[in-house]
Amino acid sequence: MINFQANIDLIGKSAPFLRSQLSEVSGGFLCIQMSKSGIPAAMVNHHWIHSAYDPQKEAERWAVQQLKNCRPGEVLLIFGVGLLYHVEALKRHLSPDQRVLVVVGNLNELRDCLSVRSLSEWGEEVHWVWGTTSEVVSQITQIAKCVRVLSYDPAASLHRALYEEVRQGLREEMAKHVSGRLHIMVVGPIYGGSLPIAGYVVRALEAMGHRISWVDHSLHAPGYQQIDGIHDVRLRQTVQHKFSETLGIISLAYVAEDPPDLVLGMAQAPLSMAVLDQLRRKKILTAMWFVENFRHLTYWQQMAAGYDFWFVMQKEPCLEAMTRAGAPHVSYLPLAADPTIHKPLVVSGAEKRELGADVSFLGAGYKNRRRLLTGLVGQEWSFKLWGNEWNDPGLLSDVLQRGGARIDSETAVKIFNSTAVNVNLHSYIGEGLDPQGDSVNPRTFELASCGAFQVIDTRTLLPELFDESMMGIFTRPEDLVSTVRKFSQEPELRVSMAEQSRKRVLGLHTYEHRMQTLLSEIGVTYPDRLGSILQGDRQAQSLSESCGDCPELLPILQQFQDHERVELVDLAEAIRKKGPEAILKREELLILMMDEYRQEKRDFL
């Protein structure tokens, strides 16, 4: 017999505020239906959120699956309420002292559940979290500094926005308390647009205090480009494929030599599925920052399942497409700027004369740019066009600078800083503006970071990054010239807007911000791996404090500085330093034995 009052009394023990609020709502969020097994199930908008056949069996499968990753002693945070079969199943497998938190997305949903399900056997041990996003995050972080998030998707998807916000809050909390130092291997591409971004990522991670191994495959670019000399297409592609495969194996060898906590591949990093599979076997976490348009570069479809984490610069439908292709975790991570490179500069003299202009554009000669930029020629302003891939420039030939040579970063920064109106037109293979244009290009962040004013074509994801007080935004191709004209006549407004955009970059859009988000996302997903390292659990002091069950290690750990990260290799070295005559305890011998096997690399490749 279900006793609603008994249920809310039970909830009230740990959450009195929630109890009183539950009494005031009437339910009706869930449509309760009997399942084939004779127990209640539920639907929302004609979609089942529990099995229509046997909700308990389904919940048991979910719980078993989730528990594979959980570690003893972790605090488990559950997204998704429904009829709570999944929480009940999970509780059955846990020791009574393992804490479980359930984030309530909607009071009516919980009320519906409490009307048809009894919590009497297990509900008392659950901690219920309810409130605004910040209240929820605050309640969670007061209970535990590190939680493992488990999502029961059929129910969690009903409140996707809330749960994503909570997750973001947890990421931010983690980012605030980062004290641990990671070893991250950044694997770059052989060439291409993601190559400079790989460099910025490396600088950002180093600036954040992490130890970085950069596998810079651009060193092999001349060799790779030599392959272009093979005329037969199939033959050339085969050789290119083999070349990339070899670079993947080289990356793997670097991992074997000095295993990192995370391998971060940049778009087009030559890591094959075989290499990624091997990294997974070796328990090395992998992430890919795919700084490419998923519609244009589609190799992710074959690689999606290979990386543990994907970070992409587009939202839907990209996120869903990646997930459908098998990516275990996909997150939105827009591009950014490196303010140590893209910074305000005073350009003067001959340089100013060469690089400066009323209006400039720097970029490659895509079709839409050729068409639209022509409108900027012959106007009342001086216009300079910079960049490569401008063969047959037509009307643009008079404004094309340096014969269409490639412009390096340093010169680019000078151009940005000595131009009154920088035009930033996203590339598109059609004639006008990309009708599906969503992601924001790196140039946007770089110009803003330089404190340079820009006129930019609109993108669906632009408003959440910058607003109209920071840059001139036009929405139709025919508005480019008028927008440039408008701002070219307002020098003070330009300066103030550019300053705003620079402030925004420094506050929210540097590569350090991005890396913080990236690492926190991985940390929140894997609290026992990156999460615990970021929180300083591998530092000598923390290890010593948690050494109660192994006092034999305490004297060794005390040899290290409090905040020094201590890994097996360090511990083994400290033991060996005791000298040849040392009499070692069993625990020390076990550490040395573990270290012997850690060094084994014969099956890595």
Place this chain on the structure above:
Amino acid sequence: MPRALLIQLARLGDLVQSLPVISALHSLYPEQPLDLLCPAPLVPVGELFPGISRVYPWDGAFWRPECGAMGHSWKEQFHHTRQVWTQQAYPAYHLAYNLNNHPRGILAAHLLADRVIGQGSWGPINPRLSPWGEYLLTVARNRGKNRIHLSDAFCGLCEVRPPKASPRIFPIKTSLPSGLEGLLGSSGRQIIGLILGAGDAERRIPVSIWKALIQECVDRLPDALILLIGGKEEGEIAFALESALPTGCLNRIINMCGRTSLLALVSLLSRCQWVVGSDTGPLHLSTLCGARAVGWFFSRARVHETGPYGAGHYVWQHSQRVGLSPRETYELTGLPELPQVWPIEETVCLLSGGPVSSANGPWSLWASQYDGMGTFYQPYDGPENLQQIRQKVWDKLSPTLAMTAS
């Protein structure tokens, strides 16, 4: 009497070469229960060793960080390791004889026993070696004129004399694949085993050479039945051989590659009169099973250290190329340095009991003998007086054992 433990964590060949020291220890201390710690896959062989009470498996996979049960942090891994180690419930050993000069063997010895004889006897992280440890290291680096067999050096390392007679193992009743039992058991035919594979790529004999040897055997030993012996990895070699051989040869060979467990292999080898192969584990195992061996030793293999143990075996030793060492050749070319010619006809002469010339180009023939100082190899046609050389080594390294050849 308190239990002792012998540790041999290397491969099959080394485990087999450890039987003489086990035999010697058992003879000297018959009341002392002696256990064996060896790689988990080799436990069935260890259990056949006379003188061994219990065999404990050493599972390397358990220690690897990627082992499924291990956590992600070293601390989790350590807790797991310590817990499993405790659950293993190894007996308390007062003494471990350790044959491996590798940190794993040394650490295992110190984890398990109060005192260690052999490698690591000075402590778990003390690089100092015992006299025999030094000797083995010197021989491994620069073979010189060494005439002490590895198995006998193991005895010296464990402070015992080599056994009075070369030891043997006897197969337990293991069923062989159907039909084979009858074929091997009742035919009265000479059975020759060919060990096709080798752990190291550089010790593998090419298919073309095996083919020529089989054809020679078929031609010159009309009653002989030839067993192709190997694991699953050798299946392809055997298949290539079966495809390359004339049809007339096929009814004389039985392909056993990948069809035997270790115990069945022992059973199979014990039916062979002769076994031919390079310096490999199964070749050594065959001699413990009573077969006579003809070894083709090339690359880094050397008759005086690792020739088949006991009397009555032959080894064709290939002389090394002047200039690059086999390892250098391998590193330079990625390919093993293989002999250009092979003593095929001469080997078949040995199998048939006929006279043979002891030299064939870069190959020289050696025959094994056995005395109170263990196994040693003499040139086939001109015995050397090796007693003094061997005596000198034993006197220097184990003066208290008062070794003599008699």
